[in-house]
Every structure is written in structure tokens, then in C-alpha cells.
Amino acid sequence: xxxxxxxxxxxxxxxxxxxxxxxxxxxxxxxxxxxxxxxxxxxxxxxxxxxxxxxxxxxxxxxxxxxxxxxxxxxxxxxxxxxxxxxxxxxxxxxxxxxxxxxxxxxxxxxxxxxxxxxxxxxxxxxxxxxxxxxxxxxxxxxxxxxxxxxxxxxxxxxxxxxxxxxxxxxxxxxxxxxxxxxxxxxxxxxxxxxxxxxxxxxxxxxxxxxxxxxxxxxxxxxxxxxxxxxxxxxxxxxxxxxxxxxxxxxxxxxxxxxxxxxxxxxxxxxxxxxxxxxxxxxxxxxxxxxxxxxxxxxxxxxxxxxxxxxxxxxxxxxxxxxxxxxxxxxxxxxxxxxxxxxxxxxxxxxxxxxxxxxxxxxxxxxxxxxxxxxxxxxxxxxxxxxxxxxxxxxxxxxxxxxxxxxxxxxxxxxxxxxxxxxxxxxxxxxxxxxxxxxxxxxxxxxxxxxxxxxxxxxxxxxxxxxxxxxxxxxxxxxxxxxx
Ligand code: GLN
Numbered sequence: 001x002x003x004x005x006x007x008x009x010x011x012x013x014x015x016x017x018x019x020x021x022x023x024x025x026x027x028x029x030x031x032x033x034x035x036x037x038x039x040x041x042x043x044x045x046x047x048x049x050x051x052x053x054x055x056x057x058x059x060x061x062x063x064x065x066x067x068x069x070x071x072x073x074x075x076x077x078x079x080x081x082x083x084x085x086x087x088x089x090x091x092x093x094x095x096x097x098x099x100x101x102x103x104x105x106x107x108x109x110x111x112x113x114x115x116x117x118x119x120x121x122x123x124x125x126x127x128x129x130x131x132x133x134x135x136x137x138x139x140x141x142x143x144x145x146x147x148x149x150x151x152x153x154x155x156x157x158x159x160x161x162x163x164x165x166x167x168x169x170x171x172x173x174x175x176x177x178x179x180x181x182x183x184x185x186x187x188x189x190x191x192x193x194x195x196x197x198x199x200x201x202x203x204x205x206x207x208x209x210x211x212x213x214x215x216x217x218x219x220x221x222x223x224x225x226x227x228x229x230x231x232x233x234x235x236x237x238x239x240x241x242x243x244x245x246x247x248x249x250x251x252x253x254x255x256x257x258x259x260x261x262x263x264x265x266x267x268x269x270x271x272x273x274x275x276x277x278x279x280x281x282x283x284x285x286x287x288x289x290x291x292x293x294x295x296x297x298x299x300x301x302x303x304x305x306x307x308x309x310x311x312x313x314x315x316x317x318x319x320x321x322x323x324x325x326x327x328x329x330x331x332x333x334x335x336x337x338x339x340x341x342x343x344x345x346x347x348x349x350x351x352x353x354x355x356x357x358x359x360x361x362x363x364x365x366x367x368x369x370x371x372x373x374x375x376x377x378x379x380x381x382x383x384x385x386x387x388x389x390x391x392x393x394x395x396x397x398x399x400x401x402x403x404x405x406x407x408x409x410x411x412x413x414x415x416x417x418x419x420x421x422x423x424x425x426x427x428x429x430x431x432x433x434x435x436x437x438x439x440x441x442x443x444x445x446x447x448x449x450x451x452x453x454x455x456x457x458x459x460x461x462x463x464x465x466x467x468x469x470x471x472x473x474x475x476x477x478x479x480x481x482x483x484x
Contacts, residue, residue, distance in 0.1 A: 001026060002162040003479065006071060006219045009165060013060055013070045020053040020060065020070030024114050027072050031117065031163050034483060037144070040158035042077050042135045043085045043118040052114045059112050067222050069112030074164035076155050077118035078125055079210075080199040081105045088201045089121040089133040089151075092327045092347035102199025103231045104168060104210050111226045116164050120154025123349045124318065125172055125203045127151050128421035130179075131412055132351040139408075140183060141480040142446055146405040149179030149421075155213050156183040161483045166214035166223060170200060172207045173306050174401075174425025177437040180213055181400035181449025184439045186466060186476060187213040188220045191456050192432035193238035196231030204313035205236075207306075207429040216476050217438060217466030221245040224459060240457070248464040254288030256465065259393030263299035264424055270403040272443030277399050280440035280450045280469070284397070287468055294389040294396065298382045302427040303419055305382065308362050308375035309430075314352075315359025321347060354415065383431040386453075395465060396453040399424050400437035404446035424451060434459050438466045439475040447475075 001023065004012065012018050018026075028046050035041050049072065056070035080086050080098035082105075087093045101109065108115065122132040130138040130153025140148040141161040148157040152169030156179035159167050169176040171189035180187030188211045195210040202208060212223035224245040231237045258281065265274060281291060323329035323343030330342035348356070362371035389396060402423055411418045428435040433456060437449035450469075454462040470476050 006222045009071050020056040024053040024072045038139045040154045041117040042120050056112045072114040072116035074116050074119045074158045074167035076168050078201045079105050089123040091134040092321045103196035107226050122151035123352050125151040126351050140405045149182035151175040152179050169213045170210050172203050174422040176211045177400045177425050180437040182405040184447030186438045188436045191434045193236050194228045196234040196237045198233040202317040204310040217463045221463045245460050248460045249467040251464050253468050256289040257393040258289050258291045259294035259396045261296045263296050264398030273448050276441040276448040296385040298385050301378050305375045305378045306426045308371050311355040311359035312363050315356045379430045382427050386431050390455045400449035400451035436462050
């Protein structure tokens with residue numbers, strides 16, 4: 001059961017080989033056994049999970065089951081879930097119990113799915129290693145001394161260690177694709193606006209996007225059918241016809257034009273990762289695809305641009321944590337100003353404070369034009385790079401991350417080295433495009449992800465491209481040792 005696909009789980013539930021309560025309990029038992037070390041989950045609430053499972057079993061008995069009914073999912077602790085503690089990885093929200101559901105959470109609820117627990121993450125989704133979490137680091141199940149990636153590191157570790165069949169993540173600059181790559185999973189960041197951000201704690205609103213993390217592209221497609229959709233409560237949610245993301249899974253790839261950006265195979269890419277990625281592309285040629293070299297000339301600018309814009313938006317979004325309305329409040333203070341200062345000094349970790357300071361600086365009157373405005377202009381050029389590239393190809397392929405999982409602590413004292421982890425993922429967020437990572441092999445025993453970048457709204461095609469590859473390879477079925 002722990003290796004089953006979502007489709008197999010649905011079949012087993014439908015055939016009454018297992019009940020949702022039993023399946024949920026099976027994962028809760030595994031979590032109880034393995035989570036104390038892996039630390040993939042921040043909050044568990046077995047009673048709530050099992051009550052949802054019992055309700056799902058009733059739906060199944062009545063013949064009212066949908067494709068995800070009764071299946072337990074791990075939810076990144078950035079999504080508000082009514083009655084659940086929702087921390088966003090921060091001391092600031094250590095005792096915050098969400099009074100309402102995020103759109104994504106209610107979509108899973110409406111599908112009859114079970115919330116298995118809230119997963120660990122970098123504080124306010126700022127990080128690439130899950131080491132900025134107030135609730136401690138997360139182990140990479142493939143090598144416990146290494147990071148799972150971030151910021152959706154808890155979700156990634158949970159699925160990799162088979163502590164959940166699948167999970168949700170969010171991706172502002174790579175936080176679904178990079179941990180998927182480092183943990184040997186499939187992960188999709190949809191086009192900006194496809195999944196509602198309502199109730200998803202904001203980091204950088206113009207970049208944040210929710211998406212699924214699972215073992216296979218087929219599982220991602222089934223989750224997208226639940227996660228995507230218009231929501232009036234998010235002003236950037238897109239009103240589009242409902243899509244079936246599984247519809248193209250079995251299309252042949254003959255004639256597919258794959259663009260290989262020169263800049264993605266240049267300095268900074270680990271040789272072992274490059275080899276795995278190039279082998280995967282060779283496999284696509286065997287499936288009938290053609291490759292063409294393309295250029296994304298502003299790739300090098302994406303990190304500096306992102307690290308101006310994301311902190312700017314974060315500094316504004318995080319101003320709500322003032323100790324007045326909800327969240328942490330300092331125990332002792334002299335006056336209102338002192339209360340604000342002590343609350344925020346105590347409640348936020350170092351990386352979050354760094355971002356707030358950078359963001360406030362680049363938005364300040366004297367520096368706005370030089371940094372924020374300039375970064376916005378460059379953001380446009382980065383988007384245009386993709387526009388040009390997509391005239392020559394249907395999808396772009398390359399690495400998802402420059403290396404494999406690094407050692408815990410290796411980059412914690414060097415923020416810039418940490419930021420460079422996002423070299424291949426950030427531009428996609430700046431352009432609002434969909435990006436996906438699929439397991440493509442191993443380098444020195446550690447998983448490597450292949451990134452597939454599509455044009456706007458081409459998720460169904462991208463999932464098809466991932467699925468066809470997974471029909472002829474079994475990288476996505478590999479499981480770390482020691483988690484049996
Ligand atoms: N690693 C990037 C950052 O620290 C991206 C994080 C994310 O996508 N949430 O901001």
C-alpha cells in the first residue's frame with residue numbers, strides 16, 4: 001500500500017480491500033514510527049484525520065466516491081485548515097489555529113480526501129533546505145545527513161519516506177520543484193493563477209503558487225483535477241474552463257520539440273546532475289522528441305531580480321504579524337512600539353528578518369527606482385526570454401536544481417550559496433509559467449530531477465510528457481532504504 005499510486009489506492013478502496021480508516025491508520029502508524037527523526041510533519045491530529053476517513057468510508061459505501069475519496073494527503077503547513085494549528089514554520093504562528101479553510105484545503109475536503117497532517121517547511125516558505133523552520137530541520141530520507149530541499153521540504157520528505165501517498169506544496173521560486181528533485185519525486189508548479197491562493201499564507205503574492213507533490217506525473221494530474229479552479233476570493237485566480245489534467249496522459253510524444261537552454265547547461269551545474277539530465281533527454285529522443293538549442297539570455301539576472309522582488313512583497317505581507325491581531329505577542333513591553341518590536345524580534349527567525357530588511361530597503365523612497373523598479377523591468381525581460389524560446393519549441397527541459405541534496409548545515413551560513421539553489425527554477429515564477437520536476441536518475445546515490453517548463457496553461461501536456469517518460473523508466477518508483 002505504501003508504494004501504491006493514487007489510482008491503485010482508489011481501486012483498493014473501491015473494492016473494499018482496505019478502508020480509508022485503515023489506510024489512514026497505516027500512514028499514521030508509519031508517521032509515529034519514523035517522523036520523530038525525519039521531522040516531516042509539524043502537526044498531527046489523528047482524531048480529525050480518522051473522522052475524515054470514516055466520513056470517506058461512508059461516501060464509498062454509498063457509491064459516491066470520487067478519484068481521491070478516502071486517500072490521505074499531507075498538507076504543507078502554509079495552508080490554513082480550520083481547527084488545525086497552522087504555523088507556516090514560524091514561531092510567530094506557533095499557537096495559531098486557523099479559523100477557516102484555504103481554498104486548496106476545501107477542495108481536498110470536497111473531494112472526500114483525508115488531511116493526514118501539516119508538513120514542515122522553511123519559515124514563511126523562505127529557504128531551499130527546510131533549515132529555517134522554527135520546528136527544526138527535516139531529514140532527506142535518501143540520506144538522513146542531508147537536506148530535503150525547501151521550502152516544501154516536509155512535504156517532500158513525507159512522500160519520499162512513504163509517510164503520505166502524496167502532498168501539497170507551494171512554489172514561489174522553486175519550493176516544489178527543488179525539493180521534488182532532491183527527494184526523487186514528481187512535483188508541479190502550475191501557471192500563476194491556476195490554483196487559488198485564498199488561505200495560503202502569503203510570502204510573495206505575485207510569485208506564490210500551490211501545486212501537487214507525488215510519486216508520479218499521473219498522481220500529479222489527479223491532484224490537479226482537485227486543486228485547480230477559479231475562486232472569487234483570490235483576485236488573481238483565473239476564470240477558465242475546468243480541465244481534466246489526465247486527458248492527455250497517454251498521448252504519444254512523436255514530434256515534440258524540446259528546447260534546451262544553453263544557459264541551463266553552463267557553469268554552476270554539477271557534472272553528475274548534467275549527465276542524468278542529458279540521459280533523460282536522450283530517452284525523450286527515443287520516444288520521438290526532437291531537441292533544439294534555445295537561449296534564455298537573462299537567466300543570470302533571475303536570482304538578483306527575485307531577491308529584490310520577493311523580499312519587497314514579503315516585507316509588506318509580513319507586516320500583518322504585529323502582535324495585535326493574532327500570532328505571537330511578546331510577554332513584556334513598555335508601550336505599543338516596544339510591543340511591535342519585541343514581538344517581531346522574538347517571533348521571526350534570521351532569514352525572515354533578513355528578507356524584511358532587504359524588502360523594506362528596496363521599497364524605500366531613496367532606493368525604489370534603483371532596485372524595485374529596475375527589478376520589475378528586468379522581470380519583463382525574463383518573461384520575454386521564454387516567449388522567444390517558445391517560438392522554437394513546445395517545452396523547455398533542463399535541471400531542476402544545480403546539484404543533489406547537500407549536507408545539513410553546509411549552506412546555512414552563506415545565504416548567497418543557498419539562493420543559488422534556485423538558479424533554474426526562479427525565472428519560471430517570475431514569468432508566471434508552469435514548471436515540473438520528475439525523477440530522472442541518481443548521482444552518487446542521490447536523486448536528480450529533470451525540469452520540464454511549459455508555456456502558459458500547458459500543464460496537461462507537461463503531465464503527458466512526464467507520464468510517457470515514466471512509462472519507460474522506473475526512477476519514480478525507487479524508494480529510499482531504511483524506511484520500510
Ligand atoms: N528558495 C527560494 C526562497 O528562499 C524559493 C522559496 C519558495 O519557492 N517558497 O525564497
